[in-house]
Amino acid sequence: MLQTAQRQSKTKKPSPPHERFLEAYRWMLLTRTLEEKLVSLYRGGLITGGVYIGRGQEAVSAACGLFLQKGDIFAPLIRDQAGRSAFGEPLLDVTRTYLGSREGPMRGRDGNIHRGRPQDNQLAMVSHLGAMISVTVGALMAKRFKGEKGFIGLACIGEGGMQTGAFHEGMNIAAVEQVPLVIVATNNHYAYSTPNDREFACHDLVDRAIGYGFEGYSLDGTDLSACLEVIGGAVKRARAGRPPQLVVASVLRLSGHGEHDDASYVTEEIRREPFARDCLKVAEQTIADLNLADAKTLTEWRKEAAAKVDEAIATAQKEAPPEGDKEDWCAISVRDLVESPE
Amino acid sequence: MSITYLEAIREAQAKLLRDDERVFIYGQDVGGTFGGAFKATKGLAKEFPGRVLNTPISEDAMVGAAIGAAIEGMRPIVEMQFADFSSIALNQILNNAGTHYWRTNVPVPITVRLPSGGTKGSGPFHSQSMESIYAHYPGLIVMTPATVEDAYTMLIEAVAIDDPVVYCEHKYLYYHLKADKLPTEGVPTGKARIAREGRDLTIVSYSAMVHEALAVAEQLAGEGFEIEVIDLRSVKPLDTNAVLASVARTGRLLCVGESFPWGGVTAEVIARVAAEGFHLLDAAPQRLNAKDTPIPYHPNLWSAHRPNAKEIARKARALLRE
Ligand SMILES: Cc1ncc(C[n+]2csc(CCOP(=O)(O)OP(=O)(O)O)c2C)c(N)n1
Numbered sequence: 195m196l197q198t199a200q201r202q203s204k205t206k207k208p209s210p211p212h213e214r215f216l217e218a219y220r221w222m223l224l225t226r227t228l229e230e231k232l233v234s235l236y237r238g239g240l241i242t243g244g245v246y247i248g249r250g251q252e253a254v255s256a257a258c259g260l261f262l263q264k265g266d267i268f269a270p271l272i273r274d275q276a277g278r279s280a281f282g283e284p285l286l287d288v289t290r291t292y293l294g295s296r297e298g299p300m301r302g303r304d305g306n307i308h309r310g311r312p313q314d315n316q317l318a319m320v321s322h323l324g325a326m327i328s329v330t331v332g333a334l335m336a337k338r339f340k341g342e343k344g345f346i347g348l349a350c351i352g353e354g355g356m357q358t359g360a361f362h363e364g365m366n367i368a369a370v371e372q373v374p375l376v377i378v379a380t381n382n383h384y385a386y387s388t389p390n391d392r393e394f395a396c397h398d399l400v401d402r403a404i405g406y407g408f409e410g411y412s413l414d415g416t417d418l419s420a421c422l423e424v425i426g427g428a429v430k431r432a433r434a435g436r437p438p439q440l441v442v443a444s445v446l447r448l449s450g451h452g453e454h455d456d457a458s459y460v461t462e463e464i465r466r467e468p469f470a471r472d473c474l475k476v477a478e479q480t481i482a483d484l485n486l487a488d489a490k491t492l493t494e495w496r497k498e499a500a501a502k503v504d505e506a507i508a509t510a511q512k513e514a515p516p517e518g519d520k521e522d523w524c525a526i527s528v529r530d531l532v533e534s535p536e
Numbered sequence: 537m538s539i540t541y542l543e544a545i546r547e548a549q550a551k552l553l554r555d556d557e558r559v560f561i562y563g564q565d566v567g568g569t570f571g572g573a574f575k576a577t578k579g580l581a582k583e584f585p586g587r588v589l590n591t592p593i594s595e596d597a598m599v600g601a602a603i604g605a606a607i608e609g610m611r612p613i614v615e616m617q618f619a620d621f622s623s624i625a626l627n628q629i630l631n632n633a634g635t636h637y638w639r640t641n642v643p644v645p646i647t648v649r650l651p652s653g654g655t656k657g658s659g660p661f662h663s664q665s666m667e668s669i670y671a672h673y674p675g676l677i678v679m680t681p682a683t684v685e686d687a688y689t690m691l692i693e694a695v696a697i698d699d700p701v702v703y704c705e706h707k708y709l710y711y712h713l714k715a716d717k718l719p720t721e722g723v724p725t726g727k728a729r730i731a732r733e734g735r736d737l738t739i740v741s742y743s744a745m746v747h748e749a750l751a752v753a754e755q756l757a758g759e760g761f762e763i764e765v766i767d768l769r770s771v772k773p774l775d776t777n778a779v780l781a782s783v784a785r786t787g788r789l790l791c792v793g794e795s796f797p798w799g800g801v802t803a804e805v806i807a808r809v810a811a812e813g814f815h816l817l818d819a820a821p822q823r824l825n826a827k828d829t830p831i832p833y834h835p836n837l838w839s840a841h842r843p844n845a846k847e848i849a850r851k852a853r854a855l856l857r858e
Binding site for chain 1: 558560591592594596597598599600601602603604605606607608609610612627628631632634635636637638639640641642643674675676677697698699724725726772773774776
């Protein structure tokens with residue numbers, strides 16, 4: 195029997211182990227530091243194409259990456275730097291891709307957030323929202339075919355992407371195939387400039403879980419403790435063979451859609467909502483309140499993050515860009531089958 | 537013993553499932569005791585438990601799942617119930633499978649089978665030929681087998697190829713074509729085949745239209761013309777050299793395709809011959825496609841919509857007179 199959607203009780207909030215909290219916080223911090231730097235490079239005209247950041251979503255994303263193990267499949271999307279890093283993406287992959295180095299996984303062939311290392315289970319998103327859900331399902335089916343055990347997949351999506359046909363097909367096929375999948379949907383209240391009331395008309399997106407045969411959980415995405423608890427719980431249940439899990443986190447996107455966008459359409463009223471809090475500040479408050487780390491340690495961590503980011507940027511900046519006349523213009527791997535009409 | 541084009545497709549899949557544990561078949565109604573809308577997988581679910589799987593009506597997710605499985609080392613075969621419905625999966629095929637190797641260096645060995653082309657009474661949504669659309673996009677191999685032998689060996693090769701393959705099987709040929717036995721070896725993908733030799737005119741074709749062209753060649757032989765018929769076999773890669781070599785022999789070119797007339801395979805062939813073999817031509821190259829309307833339901837309209845032997849013969853005679 196498929197399970198019914200459940201709501202997370204908002205009253206009960208056991209603290210996760212402090213180490214895990216601090217580990218997640220450091221991925222959030224690294225991400226915030228990295229993305230602020232990318233933004234300034236963009237403003238300085240040093241990045242071609244867009245810059246898309248996850249400001250305000252780092253807690254949700256870090257929790258996603260943190261609970262994944264080697265051999266799990268991760269399908270991150272546009273605002274998942276923290277999760278990508280926590281799952282093992284080298285910082286150099288980010289800076290090389292943004293700065294157009296010919297090194298790195300994308301080699302100038304794709305940019306910004308459209309990157310991954312599928313051979314290391316970091317799927318490389320296509321822009322078309324919703325498309326990566328079924329791809330994750332297929333990767334999990336393959337692992338099952340191959341007799342692997344104990345793995346899960348985690349795919350991220352925004353509330354905007356949840357409205358595509360591909361997302362619907364992906365959810366349904368995940369449940370039909372009963373793969374160990376966690377979908378973490380982050381409702382940041384805008385799809386580009388479109389507010390929730392023009393995106394969907396249901397009472398709560400988590401209610402959709404039951405309709406697909408998923409178990410559903412809601413989450414205050416500004417609260418790192420809650421993120422660790424709820425996403426950690428979903429991962430654990432998926433690993434234990436429960437039905438696919440849907441987590442719907444509520445946050446506000448604390449940036450433009452991309453850095454070209456001033457987000458002037460975000461209303462003052464919504465900025466005062468509890469979900470508009472900055473998860474990084476909330477986490478720092480928790481650290482202070484519970485005395486999890488002292489101010490000196492935090493300063494050290496900030497410095498360390500900045501140094502790592504600076505190094506990754508400096509390295510990528512020194513590297514040569516790809517060149518049109520030296521490029522291997524070949525879209526297939528079987529060389530014998532290449533044709534190149536002039 | 538004789539074996540049909542459809543049986544060859546089934547046999548190829550049986551062999552693939554037998555020989556390669558990475559292979560599984562994924563599609564609507566392919567499993568159980570049913571074996572697919574056209575029975576191309578009949579009996580396979582029973583013979584290979586857990587590897588011939590029915591899917592929901594979710595073309596996007598079927599192909600998406602195949603892509604994910606292929607990235608993880610499997611060799612999925614996706615059956616579209618009809619080629620026409622692969623439009624729902626265009627995004628996954630073109631934007632995901634087709635870009636993946638280029639973007640990430642990781643190839644995506646999926647095979648998508650498209651029961652293609654017209655049969656009487658099938659109408660606008662169960663008759664389409666989509667090869668030109670898939671061939672237009674980078675990163676895909678597009679096969680269009682015209683014989684029982686090719687249906688068999690090319691499907692086996694499609695699964696062996698590390699890149700995504702769109703395998704366009706023609707529904708009209710399913711029961712109409714028969715061979716005595718299945719071959720053990722095939723012509724390599726990317727090589728065209730001379731289906732009939734001649735020296736007065738080259739007709740380039742593929743899939744079911746090869747047989748219309750052969751009928752015309754036979755008919756015009758009675759009028760003293762020797763027509764060479766080239767079967768492209770795969771439209772991507774397209775064997776330009778074989779076409780040019782034939783045009784060098786005949787000096788005249790007619791391209792026949794069943795899909796819509798705007799752009800497409802026939803236009804591509806003519807563009808290449810005009811660019812690379814202009815000096816070989818004794819007359820302006822011609823092409824014949826279906827009409828630029830949706831595909832009609834009624835047999836009278838349907839047979840007038842697609843290129844038929846009569847039309848091809850008319851066009852061929854006009855070219856031969858020039
Ligand atoms: C299928 C599709 N249509 C349109 C776009 C263009 N687009 C990119 S991001 C975006 C908004 C996405 O909103 P959401 O899914 O909520 O994610 P968020 O950006 O808020 O994190 C749009 C419309 C796209 N990438 N894919």
